[in-house]
Amino acid sequence: MDGGDRILERLAQLRAGDLAVRGGRTMAYVYDAGLDELEELAGRAHAALAGVNGLDMTAFPSVVTLENEVVARAAELLGGTGPGARTVGTFTSGGTESCLLAVLTAREHARRTRGVTAPEIVLPTTAHAAFHKAAHLFGLRVVDVAVDPDTYRVSARDIAAALTERTALVVVSAPSYAHGVVDPVPEAAAAAAARGVLCHVDACIGGWYLGHRRLAADLPAPPPFDLGVPGVTSLSVDLHKYAYTPKGASVLLFRDAELRRHGWFAHAAWPGYPVVNATLQGTKSAGPLAAAWAVIQHVGTDGYTDLARRVHLATRRLVDGIGRIDGLRVLGEPDASLVAVASTDPALHPFVVADEMRLRGWYLQPQPAFADSPANLHLTVTAAVAGGDRIDELLTELAAAVPRARDLGPPVVDPALIELARTLDAAALTPDEAALALAAAGVGADGALPARMAPVLAVLQELPPALTERLLPEVVSRLYGGA
């Protein structure tokens, strides 16, 4: 057997090639409270229950208590308590699983209560990709609803117009990932309710933050977005985002147990143990649940409210500061702590800015152009980003990266290449053709990506989405050893 130290050293070596998960310079994917003690507490709580199997809550009753307490906390924060409230919830492995379950539940509800056999889901074009995944997996037809080209919010009128007797679910975001804006939840939920349709609020990324910001009397109240809004029937909120818990933690709240039950799966007709699954998983470690429970207990309502205050102030300073950098602009008016930064200057491409910032130790996430949303950079402001002089540092680095990116100019995309790519039939693309297309975009035969990603991303965003969706799995397949 290899020595433990050597094994751990190998892990550390591998991690050295990753983005930093703490410190506030990675502005997507990771959520850092900037509190050192949280990591240790969470790690110990995780380890204490890692071997417990949430598959069977009768064998491991600790998971019932922990889950009920975590769900109760989320319900209390997000409009699920009060006179007449019958809110229940489910702890899931993350935002995607919460969204999938919300859709599965709605599909089953529509089938059983309204006889809908060809279900539809009404999605603003800004809804998270997880809902498209759900529609794909569970066989719902997506009815896309365009959003306002300036505010990036959907209009309730357009939602209402998209409803049919087949609609199983309407989804709105609070806030959306790409632009950080909150859809008009009361109006959209009312439109859905008027047709007897369920309405899900995707508060995966911002719900915990907005809920606590609302508790701070000195901060601007967020727009109404939660289960307290009439017509809202379910809501997802991730704990592994703004509750700063280890990954693998989200809560899906339902207006009542009757609705929640439609998404459950029970099976007794096999020779093994009787199965009841409230989530998509079977065996599941109680580690993430225990860690989430511990972190929530430790930080507490006042602690989260304080973190939300810091994040709010930092986001304001960031938005103001970006407005002062010649060539950059913020898309829409962010309602939460997510900021999308675009360019006002054709000579300055956001993806080149991202490459420059990466060289300076910052990760800003490129978001390709889509519909009325130009190419931009996504910045998630967490408490760690709000800490110390981080925002000043970020603005200083950005102010230096912008002229450099302008000197470099936008990535050059060969129009003939795009023209050719557009003639390809994504569905019929052979592996050899896919390999050629990837090589033309600058991707290595082993899936390796260049240090400077702007040229690759610039090509990808010009391609029809169906072709990009065909090519991206090819890249990943190469990384995992398949050509």
Ligand SMILES: Cc1ncc(COP(=O)(O)O)c(C=O)c1O
């Ligand atoms: C609004 C929204 N919904 C859903 C998700 C999916 O969450 P996860 O990545 O935890 O699966 C995200 C992730 O960022 C999100 O921002």
